[in-house]
Amino acid sequence: MSKDLIKAPNGKTDIKSLTLSELTECVKEMGEPKFRAGQLYDWMHKKHAAGYDDMSNISKSLKEKCLENFEYTSLKVVEVLESKVDETKKFLFGLSDGNIIESVYMKYKFGVSVCISSQVGCRMGCRFCASTLDGVVRNLLPSEMLDQIYSISRYTGQKISRVVVMGSGEPLDNYDNLLRFIDLLTNEDGLNLGQRNLTVSTCGIVPNILKLADKNLSINLALSLHASNNDKRKELMPIANKYSLDEVLSACRTYFEKTGRQLTFEYSLVSGVNDTDADAKELSELLSGFNCVVNLIPVNPIKERSYQPTDRTGALAFKNKLEKSRINVTIRREMGRDINGACGQLRRRHLEETN
Numbered sequence: 001m002s003k004d005l006i007k008a009p010n011g012k013t014d015i016k017s018l019t020l021s022e023l024t025e026c027v028k029e030m031g032e033p034k035f036r037a038g039q040l041y042d043w044m045h046k047k048h049a050a051g052y053d054d055m056s057n058i059s060k061s062l063k064e065k066c067l068e069n070f071e072y073t074s075l076k077v078v079e080v081l082e083s084k085v086d087e088t089k090k091f092l093f094g095l096s097d098g099n100i101i102e103s104v105y106m107k108y109k110f111g112v113s114v115c116i117s118s119q120v121g122c123r124m125g126c127r128f129c130a131s132t133l134d135g136v137v138r139n140l141l142p143s144e145m146l147d148q149i150y151s152i153s154r155y156t157g158q159k160i161s162r163v164v165v166m167g168s169g170e171p172l173d174n175y176d177n178l179l180r181f182i183d184l185l186t187n188e189d190g191l192n193l194g195q196r197n198l199t200v201s202t203c204g205i206v207p208n209i210l211k212l213a214d215k216n217l218s219i220n221l222a223l224s225l226h227a228s229n230n231d232k233r234k235e236l237m238p239i240a241n242k243y244s245l246d247e248v249l250s251a252c253r254t255y256f257e258k259t260g261r262q263l264t265f266e267y268s269l270v271s272g273v274n275d276t277d278a279d280a281k282e283l284s285e286l287l288s289g290f291n292c293v294v295n296l297i298p299v300n301p302i303k304e305r306s307y308q309p310t311d312r313t314g315a316l317a318f319k320n321k322l323e324k325s326r327i328n329v330t331i332r333r334e335m336g337r338d339i340n341g342a343c344g345q346l347r348r349r350h351l352e353e354t355n
């Protein structure tokens with residue numbers, strides 16, 4: 001197979017990360033008729049086959065050629081935590097090289113939403129986040145992002161109607177694979193998810209927000225803001241040392257102007273750190289004139305840090321103050337309260353238990 005095609009950790013071409021036209025070239029190279037590529041692609045991306053064995057209309061000889069030439073990403077379900085309060089499920093998946101990632105399934109009135117990881121670990125260093133405590137291990141392949149969705153759909157028997165890239169990792173730190181993932185996920189030959197039903201959350205890597213804005217996509221952008229001035233943001237998020245609030249917000253404005261998509265600002269409420277009246281006032285001023293919604297998330301405490309969440313009353317008061325300045329605000333509904341674990345905690349617990 002061509003050297004330039006995207007590779008799995010074992011060095012083989014990663015068949016589930018190929019576009020249909022790349023796969024068609026490969027199929028021709030293997031001496032097979034072109035339409036076989038369409039069949040393989042359909043099995044992988046529409047029928048979510050766990051492996052070649054599921055592919056009833058593919059010949060044994062083509063399956064053997066595929067096994068020889070490609071790696072087939074199929075995540076292993078390591079553990080599923082099921083909430084008894086609502087129908088939220090947290091999945092721990094094993095990758096082909098033994099790494100572990102986590103994803104979340106959430107059932108809402110409008111349908112099913114899946115939250116996926118974009119990297120193993122993360123190197124952004126946000127102070128309150130469990131995913132970043134040991135840094136990044138590696139980027140996820142497009143196939144590994146897709147297969148979190150496909151595996152969850154297979155496991156639950158549900159159609160997935162929304163995807164949020166808000167699990168472990170920084171998606172804009174894995175930009176090329178993210179874009180390929182978006183292409184495969186929203187392509188009509190595959191799961192065909194509407195771009196408007198996909199949200200990418202970033203800590204604010206400015207050049208890549210601008211690159212994404214130029215792509216003419218209609219995916220939603222969520223920015224992890226968490227503070228209303230540079231000094232506080234730097235304390236919580238090291239990325240703020242690289243890009244100022246002005247730069248990040250200006251990139252977000254550009255994103256809105258180019259895509260027309262309403263922005264989401266995520267704001268984790270940390271007791272005594274960013275939840276005072278003065279913070280609410282400063283935040284209102286900062287966001288005035290933005291077409292946006294602020295998503296307040298009482299911080300999920302992790303044992304490695306002393307941050308505590310703002311209580312319900314405090315969160316409501318903070319919300320009211322923003323609303324007085326005509327800012328749209330939601331408080332993130334706590335899904336799966338009984339199986340709660342902050343971003344990346346489930347994986348950490350698993351690694352601690354197995355090492």
Ligand code: SAH
Pocket residue numbers: 124126128129130165166167168169170171201202203204222223224225266268297298299300301302342343
């Ligand atoms: N790297 C991306 C996406 C992953 S994190 C980003 O920074 O946006 C998804 C969201 O969860 C981010 O807003 C992140 O700041 C937030 N988050 C991480 N750990 C958290 C915790 N312990 N409590 C509350 N929010 C947290």
